[in-house]
Amino acid sequence: MPGITREEVAHLARLSRLELQAEELDHFAEQLDVIIGAVARVSEVAGLDVPPTSHPLPLTNVMRADEVRPSLTPEQALSGAPAAEEQRFRVPQILGED
Amino acid sequence: MNYDDAMASYDPVMGLEVHVELGTRTKMFCGCSTTLGAEPNSQTCPTCLGLPGSLPVVNAIGVESAIKIGLALNCEIAQWCRFARKNYFYPDMPKNFQTSQYDEPIAFNGYLDVQLEDGEIFRVQIERAHMEEDTGKSSHIGGATGRIHGASHSLLDYNRAGIPLIEIVTKPIEGAGVRAPEVAKAYVAELRELIKALGVSEARMDKGQMRCDVNLSLRPHGREKFGTRSETKNVNSLRSVERAARFEIMRHATVLDDGGTIVQETRHFHEEDGSTTAGRIKDNAEDYRYFPEPDLVPIAPALAWVEELRAALPELPRLRRARLQGEWGLSDQDMQSVLNAGAVQPILETIAAGAPADQARKWWMGELARRANESGTDLSEQPITPGQVARVCALVAEGKLNDKLARQVIEGVLAGQGEPDEVVAARGLAVVSDDSALGAAVDQAIADNPAIADKIRDGKVAAVGALVGAVMKTTRGQADAARVKDLILQKLGAA
Numbered sequence: 001m002p003g004i005t006r007e008e009v010a011h012l013a014r015l016s017r018l019e020l021q022a023e024e025l026d027h028f029a030e031q032l033d034v035i036i037g038a039v040a041r042v043s044e045v046a047g048l049d050v051p052p053t054s055h056p057l058p059l060t061n062v063m064r065a066d067e068v069r070p071s072l073t074p075e076q077a078l079s080g081a082p083a084a085e086e087q088r089f090r091v092p093q094i095l096g097e098d
Numbered sequence: 099m100n101y102d103d104a105m106a107s108y109d110p111v112m113g114l115e116v117h118v119e120l121g122t123r124t125k126m127f128c129g130c131s132t133t134l135g136a137e138p139n140s141q142t143c144p145t146c147l148g149l150p151g152s153l154p155v156v157n158a159i160g161v162e163s164a165i166k167i168g169l170a171l172n173c174e175i176a177q178w179c180r181f182a183r184k185n186y187f188y189p190d191m192p193k194n195f196q197t198s199q200y201d202e203p204i205a206f207n208g209y210l211d212v213q214l215e216d217g218e219i220f221r222v223q224i225e226r227a228h229m230e231e232d233t234g235k236s237s238h239i240g241g242a243t244g245r246i247h248g249a250s251h252s253l254l255d256y257n258r259a260g261i262p263l264i265e266i267v268t269k270p271i272e273g274a275g276v277r278a279p280e281v282a283k284a285y286v287a288e289l290r291e292l293i294k295a296l297g298v299s300e301a302r303m304d305k306g307q308m309r310c311d312v313n314l315s316l317r318p319h320g321r322e323k324f325g326t327r328s329e330t331k332n333v334n335s336l337r338s339v340e341r342a343a344r345f346e347i348m349r350h351a352t353v354l355d356d357g358g359t360i361v362q363e364t365r366h367f368h369e370e371d372g373s374t375t376a377g378r379i380k381d382n383a384e385d386y387r388y389f390p391e392p393d394l395v396p397i398a399p400a401l402a403w404v405e406e407l408r409a410a411l412p413e414l415p416r417l418r419r420a421r422l423q424g425e426w427g428l429s430d431q432d433m434q435s436v437l438n439a440g441a442v443q444p445i446l447e448t449i450a451a452g453a454p455a456d457q458a459r460k461w462w463m464g465e466l467a468r469r470a471n472e473s474g475t476d477l478s479e480q481p482i483t484p485g486q487v488a489r490v491c492a493l494v495a496e497g498k499l500n501d502k503l504a505r506q507v508i509e510g511v512l513a514g515q516g517e518p519d520e521v522v523a524a525r526g527l528a529v530v531s532d533d534s535a536l537g538a539a540v541d542q543a544i545a546d547n548p549a550i551a552d553k554i555r556d557g558k559v560a561a562v563g564a565l566v567g568a569v570m571k572t573t574r575g576q577a578d579a580a581r582v583k584d585l586i587l588q589k590l591g592a593a
């Protein structure tokens with residue numbers, strides 16, 4: 001199985017807005033490689049006749065009626081927020097967009 | 099360079115992406131209310147806030163609406179499809195991903211026929227319609243104009259996060275030529291009518307219930323390969339769709355003619371002057387790492403359900419318009435005016451309330467359209483109901499009001515003075531047809547105009563109009579003109 005490269009870890013870190021040091025990139029590349037290698041072993045036993053699955057249960061069409069259920073209060077909703085202002089979640093300056 | 103020059107050298111190709119916010123009572127994956135204008139963060143729960151341990155469950159009406167839209171767009175409906183996570187880091191989605199659909203949209207391969215202003219039908223091919231959810235609303239604090247640029251921080255209201263959206267994507271629209279901007283506008287207009295007819299959303303663009311992205315590229319005539327496209331985001335009125343397409347055609351043509359290259363980027367549209375400015379450059383950083391949503395099971399609409407929905411589809415707006423035009427006996431031009439004024443629905447409802455078609459049209463296209471136009475509001479927003487207009491028409495038909503008085507009654511209703519009958523009573527507007535009440539006015543008119551009276555006595559009955567006019571004047575328009583005419587002719591022995 002192809003291993004995960006240092007460049008791929010750097011790319012993922014950028015997408016995830018994580019700042020990683022050079023040594024961390026190497027470290028994670030190695031770790032992720034082991035994890036992915038372990039998961040990849042599944043494909044060794046799954047033949048072409050076994051389609052990839054996204055859900056462990058053979059269910060479809062689990063839906064709910066369009067009926068309103070109670071929401072959290074704004075206080076409850078904001079209780080876990082690191083910062084709030086004007087009853088809204090306050091987040092730091094957004095960069096790289098306009 | 100002008101538009102014709104640009105078109106002489108280049109052929110535009112467009113792609114339109116329209117997001118429709120569904121009018122469901124609850125969000126797509128949780129039971130939070132979708133009511134507009136609620137207090138910030140008062141319509142959220144662990145699911146739409148993306149809190150650990152919460153699990154989404156699909157809104158059945160959301161799926162049903164998506165299928166209806168797909169069917170109305172002549173799409174195939176997937177027999178089996180899944181949701182996917184579109185991963186991105188941005189605070190408008192507290193989950194850090196948007197639940198959307200990726201390579202398995204619920205509807206695909208359709209088309210929508212749109213009618214251009216000269217009556218020509220242009221077929222727009224539909225790539226797909228898929229289900230997803232709206233994002234939260236950010237306000238940027240500390241910047242000059244509420245923009246991100248220069249802001250010190252941002253505030254998030256997640257009431258909108260999770261409201262069902264259907265994204266409808268066209269295939270590349272080719273062959274529209276100089277009419278590309280018109281086609282773009284006509285497509286969005288037709289789609290909006292369709293969505294409204296299906297009853298799945300009010301599709302109010304001014305309220306953000308329908309939003310359009312205009313992707314556009316140019317290629318030299320005769321070349322098959324598409325040029326590099328720009329993506330103009332959030333163009334939110336029909337007029338703006340047309341203007342944005344036109345502006346981008348001109349901008350691309352100017353850049354290309356100067357030997358420059360178009361950068362693939364998102365662009366922002368500015369209502370004030372119809373221009374666009376550069377936004378984010380689309381490089382390889384755009385990697386959403388889509389994967390099937392593990393918290394939701396696949397959707398497999400039963401064939402019987404799909405067919406039931408297909409059978410219940412309403413008449414398509416384009417066909418309905420043609421039918422109404424025939425029923426109302428209007429020319430293409432008159433029908434176009436009715437459409438432009440947004441008068442179809444009010445007229446229909448007025449007819450349904452008992453008014454004749456020509457009367458209903460007369461009021462909505464006359465007084466009321468003028469008023470709407472002057473105040474820059476929608477015809478449907480005027481403070482008068484179709485039922486009230488129909489009542490005025492009925493009073494005219496019964497001879498209780500004439501046209502002039504009817505106009506005053508309409509004014510009274512618009513001014514909030516109550517129902518038509520209340521206005522009639524309060525302002526004393528009823529037509530006077532009582533002979534004794536009219537007699538004095540008729541005598542006066544004859545006495546004041548002896549020469550005309552003589553002509554009538556001599557048999558020149560056509561001259562009676564002048565005397566009727568005099569009576570109408572002294573009775574301030576409240577006399578029953580037909581009765582006045584009879585009375586005059588009687589008194590002058592000409593009846």
